[in-house]
Amino acid sequence: MKTPLWPVWLVMLLALAAELLPLPLAVQPLRPAWTTMAVIYWALMWPGRFGVWSALLVGLFVDVAHGSLLGQHALSLSLVAYLILKLHLQMRVFPLWQLTLSVIALMFLEVFVLLWIDGATGRAEFGPGRWGPVLAASLFWPVMMAGMDRLRERLERRDSSFS
Amino acid sequence: MVSSSADSEARAYRNASPGLRFFLAATVCLILMYLDHRGTYLEQIRAYVGASMYPLQIAIDSPAAGMRWMRENFALRKRLIEENAALRREALIASAELQRMAALRAENTRIRALLDSTSRVPGRVVVGEILAIDMDPLRHRVILNRGGRDGAYVGQALLDAGGVVGQITRDRGDSAEALLVTDPDHAVPVEVVRNGLRTIAMGTGDLERLSLPFMTRNADIMAGDLLVTSGLGGAFPAGYPVGTVTKVDGSSGDAFLEVAATPAASLDRLREVLLVFQEPGPEISDGSPAPDDEPIPETAAVKVGPQE
Numbered sequence: 001m002k003t004p005l006w007p008v009w010l011v012m013l014l015a016l017a018a019e020l021l022p023l024p025l026a027v028q029p030l031r032p033a034w035t036t037m038a039v040i041y042w043a044l045m046w047p048g049r050f051g052v053w054s055a056l057l058v059g060l061f062v063d064v065a066h067g068s069l070l071g072q073h074a075l076s077l078s079l080v081a082y083l084i085l086k087l088h089l090q091m092r093v094f095p096l097w098q099l100t101l102s103v104i105a106l107m108f109l110e111v112f113v114l115l116w117i118d119g120a121t122g123r124a125e126f127g128p129g130r131w132g133p134v135l136a137a138s139l140f141w142p143v144m145m146a147g148m149d150r151l152r153e154r155l156e157r158r159d160s161s162f163s
Numbered sequence: 164m165v166s167s168s169a170d171s172e173a174r175a176y177r178n179a180s181p182g183l184r185f186f187l188a189a190t191v192c193l194i195l196m197y198l199d200h201r202g203t204y205l206e207q208i209r210a211y212v213g214a215s216m217y218p219l220q221i222a223i224d225s226p227a228a229g230m231r232w233m234r235e236n237f238a239l240r241k242r243l244i245e246e247n248a249a250l251r252r253e254a255l256i257a258s259a260e261l262q263r264m265a266a267l268r269a270e271n272t273r274i275r276a277l278l279d280s281t282s283r284v285p286g287r288v289v290v291g292e293i294l295a296i297d298m299d300p301l302r303h304r305v306i307l308n309r310g311g312r313d314g315a316y317v318g319q320a321l322l323d324a325g326g327v328v329g330q331i332t333r334d335r336g337d338s339a340e341a342l343l344v345t346d347p348d349h350a351v352p353v354e355v356v357r358n359g360l361r362t363i364a365m366g367t368g369d370l371e372r373l374s375l376p377f378m379t380r381n382a383d384i385m386a387g388d389l390l391v392t393s394g395l396g397g398a399f400p401a402g403y404p405v406g407t408v409t410k411v412d413g414s415s416g417d418a419f420l421e422v423a424a425t426p427a428a429s430l431d432r433l434r435e436v437l438l439v440f441q442e443p444g445p446e447i448s449d450g451s452p453a454p455d456d457e458p459i460p461e462t463a464a465v466k467v468g469p470q471e
Contacts (some may be wrong), residue, residue: 071195129300
């Protein structure tokens, strides 16, 4: 039995919902970048199923949800997915702390791409809302990783094509 | 970390070339961004994708909506009675004010007719609800549960009980995207009530602050001045409160004063807003022919977007 793809997209949907969930004004800048984390996770673990084009599609939905320039998050997320496809064999054997550090580095890179595009279109802004999501995501990454690993392993155990 | 799946996944991965795919993806994104930044070619795509996301947004909004429903339905009888009495008092005061307004409006129309000037009177209003959804943390955008199918249009002004809230920027059919007055991309033409001084109030990205960047050093403005919409530009009906000047600072040595104001609308706890439909007043027909024989397309007439 082949693993269905819908869990990947269900997780994406939940991540997108978590990005839109209303939060008190004070903690809004610290909302973790859930969709970025989910893209990184799936590209890292299932690179054959979740690649650059999937990340681009997710990015388009993020752009529409945020009302940002169409293609902005699509570009930054597909860059992240591309780098992970390149590096996933190295990153998977990292211990957790090292993996978390490299995930933070990728997220900062993503934010730089977003900032660069904002700057090119004359809307550059450096607020806590810019860097807060990365800091919050770095705290949530190990937790999310543990939860997602359980889901993924359960799916893979049922799948004959994996072993 | 290393799972048994790594080998088969790596095999699947080797068949494709991520470099080429990323190159193509980046090209697609750059073209999209260029088109979106330079024009309105992509508004239709955005509207479709946005409409497909409306169920998700409704789902996110539902806990907040449910809480409100519970509060209204399981409220104590005594509290409801008190609230009812308070609302009745308020309605009485408001209708008394309204009677005075009716006389003033009649007088205003008469005087305007004497001056031979046209005015855009705010016509009917429709109540819309703002979905409990956070969008981009760096921007002040909201989603309304009214869209083109309810008659809402791009550029339409939004008000609440306190004053001007913002305007609609994108129509998604059943819902619409709106920009608040405090968004850094937003500007609203205002005038000072005390002396009729006209200027522009820009958003700052802070929900509690507007900025008036174009006040010259000798401008007659001081803290406490009430700012209302001037009606210039046609996007907002004239005479609605926008904010109160809080700070006038001339110490920076620039050619312009630094003037800050607080918005009149309570933007941090918005739930219901009024969508204002403006009806053009009696038009002056000066008999001059239109510069072109071609009829002006309807889209050009309503295209009053945010300042960018």
